[in-house]
Structures are given as structure tokens and as C-alpha cells.
Amino acid sequence: MDKTVKDNSAWNDIVLQGVMVLVMVLSYFFMHDVPKKLWAKLRLSNRADIQAKRHFVQGAQLLARARASKSKALAKEAQAQAQRAIALDPSDAAPHLLKALALDFLGLRSAALDSLDEALSPAAAKSLSDSERGDALLKRAELRLGTSQRGRVDSALADLTESVRLSPNNAKAFFALGDCYERKKMNDDAIRAYGTALELEPQFHAAEQALNRLDSSPMNN
Numbered sequence: 213m214d215k216t217v218k219d220n221s222a223w224n225d226i227v228l229q230g231v232m233v234l235v236m237v238l239s240y241f242f243m244h245d246v247p248k249k250l251w252a253k254l255r256l257s258n259r260a261d262i263q264a265k266r267h268f269v270q271g272a273q274l275l276a277r278a279r280a281s282k283s284k285a286l287a288k289e290a291q292a293q294a295q296r297a298i299a300l301d302p303s304d305a306a307p308h309l310l311k312a313l314a315l316d317f318l319g320l321r322s323a324a325l326d327s328l329d330e331a332l333s334p335a336a337a338k339s340l341s342d343s344e345r346g347d348a349l350l351k352r353a354e355l356r357l358g359t360s361q362r363g364r365v366d367s368a369l370a371d372l373t374e375s376v377r378l379s380p381n382n383a384k385a386f387f388a389l390g391d392c393y394e395r396k397k398m399n400d401d402a403i404r405a406y407g408t409a410l411e412l413e414p415q416f417h418a419a420e421q422a423l424n425r426l427d428s429s430p431m432n433n
Contacts, residue, residue, distance in 0.1 A: 264300035267293045268307050275314055290314040305336040309348055321355050328352040346379030353388055357395075365395050383413035390422060399426055 271293030278286035291314035297307035308331035315324035330336060331348055340348065353368035353375065372389040379385060390405030403426050409419040 260300045264297040264304065264307065267297035267300070268304075268310060271297065271307070271310050271314070275310065275317065278314075278317060284318055287314050287317045291318070303335050303339065305331040305339045305344075305348070308336060309351075312351070316351075316355065321359060325352065325355050328355065342378040343382075346375040346377075346382060346385065349375040349378070350382065350385045350388060353392075357388070357391065365392055368392055369396070381412055383409040383416055383419070386412065387416065387419050387422070390419070394422070394426070402426060 271290045274286050274290035274293060277283065278290060291311055294307045294311035294314060297304070298311065301307070308327050312324045312327035312331065315321075315327060328348060328351060331340075332345070332352065337345055349371040353371040356364040356368040356371070369389070369392040372385060372392055375385045376382065376389055386405050386409035390402045390409065393399070393402035393405055403423060406419045406422045406426070410416050410423065413419070
């Protein structure tokens with residue numbers, strides 16, 4: 213009986229000490245306005261996120277208008293909105309992609325490639341779905357193929373190989389992959405890639421023409 217009383221008493225002491233420690237910790241937090249600071253930080257974070265998305269939407273609308281009207285002035289405004297969104301949330305890939313598209317419209321391919329590199333960096337790419345990452349890789353490959361620098365075909369080929377893996381129903385990615393293979397004189401691989409593009413999109417005339425060209429090539433006869 214005495215032992216039971218002693219055990220209960222010891223347990224009560226442990227519980228009481230635990231409650232006292234908890235009270236002291238909570239008191240410390242409230243004395244130093246920790247909950248208020250955390251709440252303020254959360255509110256600021258949410259506010260920045262909302263503002264970043266607002267800049268992105270405005271930029272996307274401006275770029276759409278720029279493409280419709282061929283206006284470089286609107287494209288520059290779209291780029292500026294994208295940059296504002298990036299300043300508020302640099303880990304979101306979407307404004308980096310928007311900036312890249314605006315720069316490409318303005319003919320600034322090297323700068324557009326830099327923005328695509330940012331969008332596809334490990335920190336930002338996490339915000340993209342597989343299909344979105346596949347589209348971004350396709351765009352980067354297209355820009356690389358559009359330059360005259362050596363080594364671009366190999367890097368574009370790597371991007372496109374990953375692009376079709378992430379987005380296996382993208383006919384444009386398979387067509388670009390076929391173009392890479394053809395540039396590297398890998399005609400059998402090119403034929404397979406063009407053929408897949410045509411299967412995915414039967415009215416893809418460029419893929420059909422590429423297949424006819426390779427089929428009639430002396431190397432394939």
C-alpha cells in the first residue's frame with residue numbers, strides 16, 4: 213500500500229515538473245512575441261506569394277498581347293512583370309519560364325537560355341509537373357538548336373531525351389529529337405523519332421516530310 217502511494221506521488225511529481233517546464237517555455241515564447249513574429253512572417257510570406265502570382269498573371273497576359281500584336285514594347289513589359297515575380301519568389305519556375313519566353317520573343321536567345329536554366333535548376337524545377345518540365349526542356353533544346361555554337365546539338369539531345377521521357381505524348385518533342393538525331397547522322401534513330409511524332413499527331417506534315425526525306429536518302433537505300 214505504501215509502495216503504491218509512493219509510486220503515485222513520484223508520478224505526480226514528474227507530471228507537475230513537466231507542466232511547469234511547458235509553462236516556462238510558453239511564457240518565454242509569449243514574452244518574446246514569438247507567436248506574433250511567426251504569424252507576421254507567415255502573413256508576409258503569403259502576401260509575397262500573392263503579389264508574385266499577380267505579377268506573373270499580368271506578365272502572361274502582356275506576352276499574349278505582344279504575340280498577337282507583334283509588339284516588342286508589350287514583351288518588355290511582360291519581362292518586367294516576370295522579373296518582379298522572380299524577386300518575390302525566386303524558387304517558382306513559372307516566372308522564370310515567362311521571362312524566357314519574353315526574352316525569346318525579343319530575340320535575346322542567350323538571355324532566354326539563362327532564364328530557362330534558372331527555371332530548370334533543382335530549386336525551381338520542383339514547382340513544375342513532369343509535363344511542364346518536359347515542355348521547358350523542349351523549349352531550351354529548341355533555343356540551343358537555334359544557335360550556331362558548337363556542342364549545342366549534344367546538350368539539346370540530352371534535354372529532348374529527358375523531355376520525351378517526362379512527356380511521352382508530345383509530338384513536337386519527338387520531332388525535335390528526330391532533328392537532333394538527323395543532325396548527328398543517326399538516321400535510324402531519327403526515323404523512329406519522326407515516326408513517333410507522326411503517330412502522335414497524324415497531321416504533323418513536317419514529320420511526314422522528314423520521314424520521306426530520310427527514306428529517299430541514299431544512306432537508307
